[in-house]
Amino acid sequence: MSEKNYISIHNSEAFPVKSIPIVDIDDFRETVITEIERGKRLASFFGRPLNESAVCLTAVIADDKRGCLQILSTEVEKSYQSLTPDCSQANCFEREIAEQWGIVPLGHPWFKPLRFHHSYRKEYDAWERGLDEEILPAHTDFYQVSGDEVHEVAVGPVHAGVIEPGHFRFQCSGERVFHLEIALGFQHRGIERAIISGDKSKIPHYMETLAGDTTIGHSVAYAQAMEALSGCLVSGRAQILRGIMLELERMANHVGDIGALANDVAFLPTASYCGRLRGDYLNMTAMICGNRFGRNMVRPGGVMYNLDASLISQLSRKLEEVFSDTENAIGLMWDSPSAIGRFEDTGKISREIAEELGLVGVAARACGFERDVRFDFPTGIYCFSQIPVATFSTCDVFARAYVRGLEIQRSKSFICEQLETITGDDIFTVPGDSAPDMAVVSMLEGWRGEICHFAMTGADGNLLHYKVVDPSFHNWNGLAASMRNEEVSNFPICNKSFNLSYCGHDL
């Protein structure tokens, strides 16, 4: 394997677009497949139009061990030999490319649309659907098991709870699930296209609502990308504030998830306390920036709201108080054998499958992988203040809940430390114009897992291409895998243990 097939870059480091090697498709396939086999991960893989007929496919490979990213690209027109048979991580990415640009990955074993929309290149459609043909989400062939004892259960897109739309098909024999297929796309809004075609001032708002529960995560990832492209240096205080906001977001969501898990197994005390505590964490976010989800807080160049001494002491006090309640509420559940018994050995994914699917975030750490962008590819405040990676090895619902519990503790100590040592007073630097013909990969550990944004500027310095990968994009297949041979009644807790984003996937 020659080294020149790809370039190695670091997280949030701008590099000239021209430096990405364009190799032929066979070399591209071979490089990607070999690198992934060596234990690296496909962080992003997308197409962008080069001219009327050609599309440039670009792969971003994350090397967790060395903390660097490898980028390579190739040119294709209508079809190419699919990577998926040799590299499962490419599955959804290839379906996305096919859907967006009408490029057929030949030999793809699960070739179905992902979000159910028309191709961006009018004259190309991977499934040869007409231009006026209406494309409806989840209207596709589902995998079916046949036999006298087999039955099919369809759930959604409208669910009994107040959650986002998604369609789930179970192939069951009695209570046992053979296979679960998930069809999403109901929330496709075309965010990536809107970012590059529309008004620049709207982009931060798109980022904040890309996945509403990851407002800070996606805004920081976007800000990092824009700052790298414009060479803007963000002050230390702004970096610290971003870290605090990000960890508050993590704590709020983790507490909410643990409460939801308790609710699904009908363990009342933890369920109701966590419901309230999640609100308390969101309120702390609101104390800083006036919005419970952290909207309008992060912008390229820094943050919009500062902390003064009295707010710092208020926050510290509130955090101590809410955290000790959280410890009690979660402790109740860890002390309850009936609740733990329900989580243990439920929704197991083997380490091998987790590795093959390239799971990220809590789901990966619950399988024992030390995979955390804050640790592997640190940016901002995480370069200076490390948060220990929380892992657990049982790969089940319990592990995913327990890792969340550990992360709440670690985020709390991180925030306390930052509140004590926060210095400086500058929080915002006006970012200059983005440099022309540059690209950047901005990664960040959102509360769900690895957020990966790829941004590229054209000759005029405006954004030419923008690609968002939400952690949910990697992990939905993990949920499907965790339901294999599981009882169908365990689906709700498996689902909650992943708690993936529908709109983050659908974009």
Add this chain to the structure above:
Amino acid sequence: MNWYILINIILPFVLAPFLFGVINRTKAFFAGRRGQPLLQLYYDLFKLFRKGSVYSVTTTWIFRIAPFAVFSSIVCVILIMPCGALVSPIGFRGDILLFIYFLAMARFFTVAAALDTGSSFEGMGASREVQFAALTEPAFILCMAALACETHSFSLSTIFSRLSFASWSGEGAVLLLVAVSLMIVLLAENSRVPVDDPNTHLELTMIHEVMVLDYSGPDLGFILYGAALKLWIIGSLVVGVALPVNTGNFFLDRFIFLGGMVLLAVIIGIIESVMARFRFLKIPQVLILASALSILALILQVRF
């Protein structure tokens, strides 16, 4: 004193929904909440009985008669059901079996109506309901058999009027086993935690609730009212065994019985608050445990 017997009929119809209020208040207390009003189920029933019903076009007459069939079976049970030591309006030798089979008939109609809707969720719920019922019925019958041996009677009224605190000092072990076994039966039959979760909105995990998803208006009202009466019926068996007061003072006896029922509702609330639901694979084990306890009670009763 025949008019006293009317108490047997009036008490369940008037007070059964109140038990749900007590359970919910207990759960709310453990969750650190104020909880819904004690009389919430009365309000709900009142609301539902004033509404109209909506029927799915895939359903047939089975779906429409089921709520009434279920409710009338339960009313029949109440007629043969003693209220503590107070004899029932109708009572004869062997009415224990009729009692169990009236409850089984109610279940049959619920299950048939669930299958009638053609929904995969309701089918799953029906299959679970029948599977678990097949395991609770033996426990139930064996409990009754142990009590019948204890009191040398095959009529519910006689059984419960012959039980007293003296039986606890004499045959405490038998009664304790029967009471525990009946308690498990109560939790399973009334879809309470840890067997089922009456509050869940997750179709894939429900047992009883999922079977009645398609009902609305007065039909749903009858189903909810029937469920409340069923809780009262099995609850009064548990209270009758655990607290067999027969002082002879009519009002004192009734008062203690009602106190026992409220206490039972509080205990159910506590159980629901401190434990999680079992996974489905474990539920049969719990139900078999109930059968095992009642077999043990029967053996102890027959042998000694």
